[in-house]
Amino acid sequence: MELNKYIVDIAKKAKEASRILQAIDSETKDKALNLMEAGLLKKKESILKSNKIDIKGARSKGLSPAMLDRLTLNEKRIAAMAEGLKTVASLKDEIGVITGMVKRPNGLWIGKMRVPIGVIAIIYESRPNVTCDCAGLTLKSGNSVILKGGSEAINSNRAICEVLKEAAEKAGFPDGTINLIESTDRKSVGILLKQASYIDLVMPRGGEGLINEVVSESRIPVIKHYKGICHVYVDEYADLNMAHKISVNAKLERPGVCNAMETLLVHKDAAARFLPVIIKELKDNGVEIRGCGKTRRIVKDVKPAKEDDWSTEYLDLILSVKVVSSLDEAIGHIARYGSMHSDAIVTENYNNAMEFLKRVDSACVYLNASTRFTDGGEFGMGAEIGISTDKLHARGPMGLRELTSYKYIIFGNGQIRK
Amino acid sequence: MELNKYIVDIAKKAKEASRILQAIDSETKDKALNLMEAGLLKKKESILKSNKIDIKGARSKGLSPAMLDRLTLNEKRIAAMAEGLKTVASLKDEIGVITGMVKRPNGLWIGKMRVPIGVIAIIYESRPNVTCDCAGLTLKSGNSVILKGGSEAINSNRAICEVLKEAAEKAGFPDGTINLIESTDRKSVGILLKQASYIDLVMPRGGEGLINEVVSESRIPVIKHYKGICHVYVDEYADLNMAHKISVNAKLERPGVCNAMETLLVHKDAAARFLPVIIKELKDNGVEIRGCGKTRRIVKDVKPAKEDDWSTEYLDLILSVKVVSSLDEAIGHIARYGSMHSDAIVTENYNNAMEFLKRVDSACVYLNASTRFTDGGEFGMGAEIGISTDKLHARGPMGLRELTSYKYIIFGNGQIRK
Numbered sequence: 001m002e003l004n005k006y007i008v009d010i011a012k013k014a015k016e017a018s019r020i021l022q023a024i025d026s027e028t029k030d031k032a033l034n035l036m037e038a039g040l041l042k043k044k045e046s047i048l049k050s051n052k053i054d055i056k057g058a059r060s061k062g063l064s065p066a067m068l069d070r071l072t073l074n075e076k077r078i079a080a081m082a083e084g085l086k087t088v089a090s091l092k093d094e095i096g097v098i099t100g101m102v103k104r105p106n107g108l109w110i111g112k113m114r115v116p117i118g119v120i121a122i123i124y125e126s127r128p129n130v131t132c133d134c135a136g137l138t139l140k141s142g143n144s145v146i147l148k149g150g151s152e153a154i155n156s157n158r159a160i161c162e163v164l165k166e167a168a169e170k171a172g173f174p175d176g177t178i179n180l181i182e183s184t185d186r187k188s189v190g191i192l193l194k195q196a197s198y199i200d201l202v203m204p205r206g207g208e209g210l211i212n213e214v215v216s217e218s219r220i221p222v223i224k225h226y227k228g229i230c231h232v233y234v235d236e237y238a239d240l241n242m243a244h245k246i247s248v249n250a251k252l253e254r255p256g257v258c259n260a261m262e263t264l265l266v267h268k269d270a271a272a273r274f275l276p277v278i279i280k281e282l283k284d285n286g287v288e289i290r291g292c293g294k295t296r297r298i299v300k301d302v303k304p305a306k307e308d309d310w311s312t313e314y315l316d317l318i319l320s321v322k323v324v325s326s327l328d329e330a331i332g333h334i335a336r337y338g339s340m341h342s343d344a345i346v347t348e349n350y351n352n353a354m355e356f357l358k359r360v361d362s363a364c365v366y367l368n369a370s371t372r373f374t375d376g377g378e379f380g381m382g383a384e385i386g387i388s389t390d391k392l393h394a395r396g397p398m399g400l401r402e403l404t405s406y407k408y409i410i411f412g413n414g415q416i417r418k
Numbered sequence: 419m420e421l422n423k424y425i426v427d428i429a430k431k432a433k434e435a436s437r438i439l440q441a442i443d444s445e446t447k448d449k450a451l452n453l454m455e456a457g458l459l460k461k462k463e464s465i466l467k468s469n470k471i472d473i474k475g476a477r478s479k480g481l482s483p484a485m486l487d488r489l490t491l492n493e494k495r496i497a498a499m500a501e502g503l504k505t506v507a508s509l510k511d512e513i514g515v516i517t518g519m520v521k522r523p524n525g526l527w528i529g530k531m532r533v534p535i536g537v538i539a540i541i542y543e544s545r546p547n548v549t550c551d552c553a554g555l556t557l558k559s560g561n562s563v564i565l566k567g568g569s570e571a572i573n574s575n576r577a578i579c580e581v582l583k584e585a586a587e588k589a590g591f592p593d594g595t596i597n598l599i600e601s602t603d604r605k606s607v608g609i610l611l612k613q614a615s616y617i618d619l620v621m622p623r624g625g626e627g628l629i630n631e632v633v634s635e636s637r638i639p640v641i642k643h644y645k646g647i648c649h650v651y652v653d654e655y656a657d658l659n660m661a662h663k664i665s666v667n668a669k670l671e672r673p674g675v676c677n678a679m680e681t682l683l684v685h686k687d688a689a690a691r692f693l694p695v696i697i698k699e700l701k702d703n704g705v706e707i708r709g710c711g712k713t714r715r716i717v718k719d720v721k722p723a724k725e726d727d728w729s730t731e732y733l734d735l736i737l738s739v740k741v742v743s744s745l746d747e748a749i750g751h752i753a754r755y756g757s758m759h760s761d762a763i764v765t766e767n768y769n770n771a772m773e774f775l776k777r778v779d780s781a782c783v784y785l786n787a788s789t790r791f792t793d794g795g796e797f798g799m800g801a802e803i804g805i806s807t808d809k810l811h812a813r814g815p816m817g818l819r820e821l822t823s824y825k826y827i828i829f830g831n832g833q834i835r836k
Contacts, residue, residue: 019753023776096776102798108787110797115779117809196633200809215614219633221640221810242832249834335437357827358441358514361533369526369830378835379528379826380520391535391618391823392639393811405809408797409775412787414660416667417796 011198017176026093032171033089050159116142118200125206128156141403151184228258235347236267294323363396429616435594444511450589451507468577534560536618546574559821569602646676653765712741781814
């Protein structure tokens with residue numbers, strides 16, 4: 001009951017703040033972001049001190065080295081967080097922009113005004129920089145934010161939030177603009193997900209378990225990034241040098257991220273020429289190959305791929321490889337096993353390129369380029385809050401624009417409906 | 419278990435169909451819509467016969483006259499359904515339209531292509547015309563649809579769907595384009611709402627009970643129309659003749675619909691002049707007035723408004739009236755009790771108009787016009803599938819465009835990420 005009241009009070013306060021935030025001008029927002037940046041740099045010692053407490057706790061709980069690395073802050077990482085806030089300050093503020101104004105026959109002018117979404121809850125794990133990135137982007141887009149980080153990072157998140165809140169309030173933002181759920185009680189997420197009258201959007205960021213929990217419990221709209229099972233399809237008409245470069249980049253440049261390739265699809269008429277070379281190169285770089293029957297007939301010493309492999313996001317130096325008989329089969333495979341994230345075709349054939357473009361139903365469909373470009377920065381957004389694999393509201397990289405909604409505005413001079 | 423398989427099979431079939439639908443050209447869509455229109459007119463006798471069975475059943479169950487009216491079909495209503503399909507055929511098909519193409523420094527071209535959402539489930543009550551309207555709009559926007567109407571309308575819905583499905587298939591659409599859940603088992607809705615791997619969007623249309631049930635059970639994104647608690651605020655600087663005309667129109671033109679006024683807010687300095695005249699006019703037209711203390715001091719024989727009144731959607735000849743001390747109080751009242759549907763200010767004061775426009779967080783914000791214009795047709799959309807009171811994906815009237823999503827398309831010539 002105590003916990004319930006604690007969460008509801010935060011949600012209420014965030015809602016009240018959001019009503020003030022929607023009318024704050026861009027100058028004030030940028031002032032806040034600049035103060036937040038300066039604050040982080042000034043208080044870095046105390047933030048690092050708090051982070052050390054979290055690391056010590058995580059070590060004693062036996063967290064994996066990868067988790068520990070994600071949790072760890074240092075001067076360079078704090079500087080990167082501060083730099084991120086500066087970038088967000090430099091981005092164009094679209095709140096209040098009016099578009100599509102039309103005049104109706106009865107003289108009404110009807111258009112759309114871009115507005116903040118309202119209150120956004122972010123539920124995430126480990127990395128304390130998410131606290132800062134999300135606070136910056138939500139503030140610039142006129143939203144108040146409720147941050148619920150992992151219990152392992154609570155001291156770091158508290159120290160960062162304190163700095164950010166103080167800066168925002170100094171710039172004139174209301175208390176309630178940036179909110180951190182400090183309770184580490186696991187029930188707090190469930191309570192948060194029921195506050196549909198105060199919270200407008202929930203964005204979970206983390207592993208499959210967290211995402212599933214949020215989707216099944218939430219009464220609030222959720223935008224999620226589920227899995228990134230990205231494909232590169234090497235067509236029979238591919239420039240095989242290009243296909244090689246793209247496949248190596250999509251798998252090796254950063255294997256642990258969502259836009260890395262997990263499955264390579266190769267047309268049967270290109271397989272004999274392409275597979276031996278690319279598999280050798282990938283193996284030489286430490287990649288384990290799991291191939292279909294046809295792949296294994298062409299290249300020796302390849303492990304057999306199991307049915308599960310086609311729908312697995314390895315996030316690691318593992319690649320599943322399948323030989324397909326046609327473009328249709330490739331598109332069908334992507335529809336069946338993919339996660340609608342990022343998929344690429346390599347081809348010099350115009351019709352095949354266009355068919356792939358039209359029929360592959362992923363957030364990002366690539367012709368002759370690496371899937372690794374799916375990223376707010378690479379797309380020119382300046383900063384991203386995440387990548388959506390949903391189909392509603394926002395798909396693919398989500399930047400400032402995707403943290404906004406619109407309202408219809410109607411200018412009349414006494415019109416009534418007959 | 420049997421029921422589970424029945425629902426899952428329909429959802430799967432709809433998903434498969436949606437993959438084909440996304441690439442069907444506009445001509446084929448319009449051909450289908452025209453055949454659907456002709457089919458409805460040709461088969462009207464058998465549709466009316468099925469409808470009679472539903473009406474008989476509803477009577478024996480003691481449905482209210484209003485419900486019976488909503489359920490009833492006649493020649494005129496079937497003609498209106500057919501006419502609606504013709505209108506949808508005449509609307510522009512935006513699927514495949516590419517916008518916002520930019521060239522990145524590395525030579526990549528990145529843009530957005532408009533695509534169907536995929537599979538849309540509509541859960542609704544009573545009115546059989548919803549079956550036809552939704553099937554037409556979803557087909558034109560390239561989506562397959564799963565229709566779950568009320569059990570009281572099952573014979574009518576089955577007869578209508580049969581005609582529509584036959585026409586769509588004749589035009590070349592796959593089986594699975596239009597799907598009707600024929601089971602009247604209440605459990606079927608719950609099963610449907612769990613098919614997140616096949617269904618992309620759920621739109622409930624009906625009373626508060628239905629909406630709440632869908633929101634709390636669904637694992638699939640929901641866009642809903644909740645309540646329409648619409649306000650007209652008469653400012654101290656209002657043209658009172660205009661305010662009178664707008665108030666009468668917003669309350670009386672069609673009191674049973676979501677964009678009708680439920681609460682009239684009047685600035686204290688306009689109240690003594692405005693309230694006696696408007697209240698007399700509304701009372702003369704059968705409206706019951708429930709007023710705040712100040713209202714009742716100005717006009718006699720007005721019932722007191724209770725706290726509940728401010729958040730009640732009457733959909734009837736009842737109006738709550740409140741005198742406010744300031745524009746701020748009016749905006750605060752709307753934020754607290756409104757449903758973010760449609761709200762209007764009547765004023766000749768520029769600053770007050772702009773403040774209202776900026777700060778009222780509703781789907782449709784009106785200056786000097788009746789709230790009754792919130793409607794797809796009035797907004798120039800040609801047809802609407804509903805009105806959203808949500809903030810994600812779509813707000814206000816939803817037409818063809820709102821039944822679509824986008825995907826990023828990226829044209830490269832061998833780009834890799836460094």
